[in-house]
Amino acid sequence: MRQRTLIRNATIYDGTGGRPFFGDVLIGGGLIQKIGRFLHEEDCTVVDGSGKILTPGFINCHSHSELQPFYNPRMLQVIGQGITTELVGQDGLSVAPIDDAHAAELTENMICLCGKAKRDFWWRSHREYMQLAEEANPSCRFVGLLGSGTIRMNVMGSENRPATGDEIRKMCELIETGMEEGARGMSFGLIYPPSSYASTEEMIEVCKAVAKHDGIIMVHTRNEMDLLLESFEEMVRVMKESGVRMEISHLKSLGPENWGKVTKILERMEELQREGYDIGFDQYPWNAGSTGLKATVPGWAYSGGVDAFEARLADKESYEKVYKETAEILHKRGGGARVQVASVPESSEDFSWMPGLRMNEIAERLGMDEVAAVLYVLSKTRSSVLCIYHSISEEDIQAVMRSPYHVVCTDGIVGSVPHPRAYSTYPRFLGHYVRDLGIMPLETAVNHITGEPARRLRLWDRGLIREGLSADLVLIDYDRVMETNSYIDPIRLPVGICKVWVKGALRYEEGMQL
Numbered sequence: 001m002r003q004r005t006l007i008r009n010a011t012i013y014d015g016t017g018g019r020p021f022f023g024d025v026l027i028g029g030g031l032i033q034k035i036g037r038f039l040h041e042e043d044c045t046v047v048d049g050s051g052k053i054l055t056p057g058f059i060n061c062h063s064h065s066e067l068q069p070f071y072n073p074r075m076l077q078v079i080g081q082g083i084t085t086e087l088v089g090q091d092g093l094s095v096a097p098i099d100d101a102h103a104a105e106l107t108e109n110m111i112c113l114c115g116k117a118k119r120d121f122w123w124r125s126h127r128e129y130m131q132l133a134e135e136a137n138p139s140c141r142f143v144g145l146l147g148s149g150t151i152r153m154n155v156m157g158s159e160n161r162p163a164t165g166d167e168i169r170k171m172c173e174l175i176e177t178g179m180e181e182g183a184r185g186m187s188f189g190l191i192y193p194p195s196s197y198a199s200t201e202e203m204i205e206v207c208k209a210v211a212k213h214d215g216i217i218m219v220h221t222r223n224e225m226d227l228l229l230e231s232f233e234e235m236v237r238v239m240k241e242s243g244v245r246m247e248i249s250h251l252k253s254l255g256p257e258n259w260g261k262v263t264k265i266l267e268r269m270e271e272l273q274r275e276g277y278d279i280g281f282d283q284y285p286w287n288a289g290s291t292g293l294k295a296t297v298p299g300w301a302y303s304g305g306v307d308a309f310e311a312r313l314a315d316k317e318s319y320e321k322v323y324k325e326t327a328e329i330l331h332k333r334g335g336g337a338r339v340q341v342a343s344v345p346e347s348s349e350d351f352s353w354m355p356g357l358r359m360n361e362i363a364e365r366l367g368m369d370e371v372a373a374v375l376y377v378l379s380k381t382r383s384s385v386l387c388i389y390h391s392i393s394e395e396d397i398q399a400v401m402r403s404p405y406h407v408v409c410t411d412g413i414v415g416s417v418p419h420p421r422a423y424s425t426y427p428r429f430l431g432h433y434v435r436d437l438g439i440m441p442l443e444t445a446v447n448h449i450t451g452e453p454a455r456r457l458r459l460w461d462r463g464l465i466r467e468g469l470s471a472d473l474v475l476i477d478y479d480r481v482m483e484t485n486s487y488i489d490p491i492r493l494p495v496g497i498c499k500v501w502v503k504g505a506l507r508y509e510e511g512m513q514l
Contacts, residue, residue: 003028003029004026004027004028004029004033004041004043004044004045005026005027005028005044005045005046005047005501005504005506006024006025006026006027006039006041006044006045006046006047007024007025007026007027007047007049007054007473007475008024008039008046008047008048008049008050009022009024009048009049009050010022010023010024010025010049010050010052010053010054010475011049011052011053011054012025012035012053012054012055012465013053013054013055013442013443013446013465014056014451014464014465014466015055015056015446015447015450015451015454015463015464015465016447016451016464017443017444017446017447017451017452018443019443020053020442020443022037023035023036023037024036024037024038024039025054025465025473026039026041026044027471027473027501027504028471028504029504030470030471030503030504030505031468031469031470031471031504032465032466032467032468032469032470032471032473033467034467035465035466035467047475047499049475051477052475052476052477052478052498053442053475053476053478054465054473054474054475054476055082055446055449055450055465055473055474055476056446056450056451056454056462056463056464056465056472056473056474057082057083057084057085057450057462057472057473057474057500057501057502058081058082058083058084058085058408058426058449058450058474059083059084059085059087059449059450059453059454059457059459059462059463060078060083060085060086060087060408060409060410060412060453061087061218061247061282061407061408061409061453061456061457062087062090062218062249062250062282062284062409062410062411063078063086063087063088063090063409063410063411063412064088064090064091064113064114064411064412064413064414065078065086065088065114065142065412065414066088066089066094066095066110066114066129066133067095067114067115067117068138068414069132069133069134069136069137069138069142070132070133070136071115071118072414073136073137073138073139074139075138075139075140076139076493076508076512076513076514077412077414077422077423077491077493077514078139078140078412079139079140079500079502079507079508080423080493080494080497080500080508080512081410081423081424081425081426081427081493081494081497082426082427082474082476082497082500083140083410083426084140084141084462084472084473084474084500084501084502084507085140085141085142085143085453085459085462085472086140086141086142086143087143087144087145087184087457088114088142088143088144088145089144089145089146089147089150089183089187090113090145090147090187090189090218090220090249090411091113091147091187091188091189091192091195091220091249091291092147092148092149092150092187092188092189092190092192092195092196092220093106093109093110093113093147093149093150093187093189093192093195094126094144094145094146094147094150094187095110095114095121095123095129095150096121096123096124096125096126096128096129096144096150096178097124097125097126097146097150097151097154097174097177097178098121098123098124098150098153098154099124099154100124102153102154102157103120103121104120105153105157105158105305106121106150106153107119107120107121108306108382108384109149109153109158109305109306111345111382111384112291112292112293112294112383112384112385112386112413113291113292113413114413115413115414115415116345116384125177125178125181126144126146126177126178126181126182126183127181127182129144130142130144130181130182139502139507139508140502140507141462141472141502141503143182143184143457143459144182144183144184145183145184145185145186145187145218146174146175146178146179146183146185146186146187147186147187147189147195148186148187148188148189148195148198148203148206149189149192149193149194149195149196151171151174151175151178151186151206152171152194152195152197152198153194154170154171154174155167155170155171155174156194157194157304157305158193158194158197158302158303158304158305158308159194159197159303159304160193160194160197160299160300160303160304161197162199162202163198163199163202168202168205168206171206171209172205172206172208172209175206175209175210176209176212176213179209179210179212179213179215180213183215184215184216184457184458184459185210185215185216185217185218185244185245185457186206186207186210186215186217186218187217187218187219187220187249188203188217188218188219188220188235189220190219190220190221190222190231191220191222191223191291191295191299192220192295192299193299193302193303196222196299197299197303200234200237200238203238203242204237204238204241204242205242207238207239207242207243207244208242208243208244210242210244211242211243211244211245214245214458215244215245216244216245216246216247216456216457217238217239217244217245217246217247218246218247218248218249218282219235219246219247219248219249220249220250221234221235221248221249222234224252224253224254224258225253225254225255225257225258225332225333226255226257226258226332228253228254228258228261228262228265229261229264229265232248232265232268233268235248236268236272236279239277239279240277245278245279245456246277246278246279246280247279247280247281247282247407247456248265248279248280248281248282249281249282249409249411250281250282250283250284250289250409250411251265251281251282251283251400252283252289252392252396252397252400253392253393253396254289254332254333254334254389254391254392255332255333255334255391256334256391256393257332258332259393259395259396260393260395260396262396262399262400263396263399266399266400266403266405269281269403269405273405279405280405280406280407280452280456281400281403281405281406281407282406282407282408282409283397283400283401283406283407283408283409284408284409284410284411284421284425285397285401285408285421285425285428285429285432285433286392286397286419286420286421286425286428287390287392287393287394287397288340288388288389288390288391288392288419288487289388289389289391289392289411289419290342290386290387290388290389290411290413290418290419290421291386291387291389291413292383292384292385292386292387293339293341293374293377293378293383293385293386293387294378294383294385295329295387296326296329296330296333296339296374297309297322297325297326297329297374297375297378298322298325298326298329301322301325302383306382306383309378309383310379313375313379319375322375323371323372323375326371326374326375327371330359330370330371330374333389333391334389334390334391335360335370336358336359336360336362336363336370336373336374337358337359337360338358338389338390338391339358339359339387339388339389339390340356340357340358340359340387340388340389340390340417340487341354341355341356341357341358341359341362341385341386341387341388341417342355342386342387342388342413342415342416342417342418342419343355343385343386343415343416343417343418344377344381344384344385344386344416345381345382345384345385347380347381347382348380349380351377351380351381353365354377354385355415355416355417356417356488359373359374359387362377386413386415386418388419388487390487398433398437398439401433401439401440402439402440406448407448407449407452407453407456408425408426408429408448408449409425410422410425410426412425417490418490418491419487419490420483420485420486420487420490422490423483423485423490423491423492423493423494424483424484424485424492424493424494426449426494427481427482427483427494427495427496427497428482428483428494429445429449430442430445430476430478430481431480431481431482431483431494431496432482432483435478435479435481442478450463450464451463451464470503470504471501471503471504472501472502472503473500473501474497474499474500474501475498475499475500476496476497476498477495477496477498478496479496480495480496481494481495481496481497482494482495482496491514492514493512493514495510496510497510498510
């Protein structure tokens with residue numbers, strides 16, 4: 001069996017952001033062995049790259065693929081769009097570390113982000129999870145963050161209160177261990193309990209442990225709507241006082257009343273960069289987001305976990321308070337007509353008819369108002385419903401994308417009617433925005449999905465086409481590359497991603513079927 005591959009006559013975009021060049025690339029032993037013109041090697045599989053571009057493998061800076069290696073190791077929805085590295089552990093919820101006492105709670109808490117596991121998480125440390133994921137031989141490579149909420153859960157469960165000094169010390173010890181085991185940093189999901197229960201002062205202290213190891217924090221801020229700017233400034237304070245590097249997760253303004261506010265954040269980032277801070281953001285190129293239906297409910301309602309939330313709904317006075325605040329959040333997100341159910345787990349009632357419908361349609365069918373319907377569905381599903389939120393401005397998307405501090409992510413969550421970003425974010429970015437709209441030069445775009453994410457994550461073995469680096473490569477027909485799916489029909493692979501290699505092994509060829 002031939003162990004080496006020679007890719008000939010490709011236009012090479014090397015990931016640095018520099019101009020492309022024409023040449024051949026020889027890969028073998030998992031590495032890029034040679035780059036040149038008119039390479040002639042014996043005993044090779046030869047791939048003709050004429051008329052195509054060759055790039056480093058794409059590095060997805062925001063993923064929810066934690067369980068995919070165990071239940072779907074082919075991962076065609078990932079590798080089929082050119083992604084060769086997935087960063088997991090986002091939004092303050094990582095699958096590790098976890099102790100015996102909280103494994104069941106964490107497993108349930110993560111259903112809306114990474115799907116339902118067939119049993120409680122069966123690893124305990126970050127290193128153990130990463131080893132098990134690698135042994136499952138998924139199509140792409142995995143790196144991880146430590147979730148701030150998961151760290152907090154290990155120490156104080158889902159309690160909504162300030163952490164004591166001793167508790168913060170224990171969190172820092174867990175973070176130190178995780179970083180030593182290879183975590184790239186820590187995530188915050190400040191709309192998701194228990195991550196959302198942390199004070200600014202607590203975040204500053206735990207981030208010092210991340211900064212000690214040159215890690216990065218990736219932050220879903222407390223508010224992406226009316227308090228977007230204030231929420232951003234909270235994290236600027238955390239960055240400055242802890243010394244940590246920072247990336248804002250999926251930068252956007254949610255709801256028509258808030259469109260345009262992201263431009264002020266872009267201006268602020270320019271100031272911070274001039275002051276010497278390493279700060280940036282990621283973005284998915286779609287005008288809708290996706291997260292759990294529970295995001296429409298105030299975070300305090302989940303203090304103590306899902307059981308405590310359901311108990312509050314059973315109490316008339318508590319229900320009225322939850323109802324009132326949920327109504328406010330739902331309104332700011334644009335109302336039920338902008339909230340589309342993507343997937344519903346098994347529940348005490350048959351809700352199999354819901355995926356694909358909007359919450360206003362669901363409310364009408366249930367004979368309830370929108371807010372009552374939200375709370376009713378959550379109460380019957382252990383709060384594990386996944387939704388698509390149609391509430392982002394196209395003008396904002398393009399403004400954010402043009403920033404030099406931009407990188408791309410999928411934020412992909414696989415469900416029965418998932419967000420199309422889970423299957424075709426990178427082809428949409430390259431085809432629609434870069435080729436068709438001319439948002440940025442192609443060499444800049446390639447840097448935003450390869451070399452720059454590698455730099456932020458300190459992945460020095462990948463992200464560039466260089467001799468001696470990992471042979472994570474994507475061969476693309478740039479004239480054709482594009483998504484083929486939609487919000488209505490999301491489970492489709494893109495076109496134009498011709499071949500994908502991961503550590504020198506061919507993992508995807510166009511035409512493979514889901």
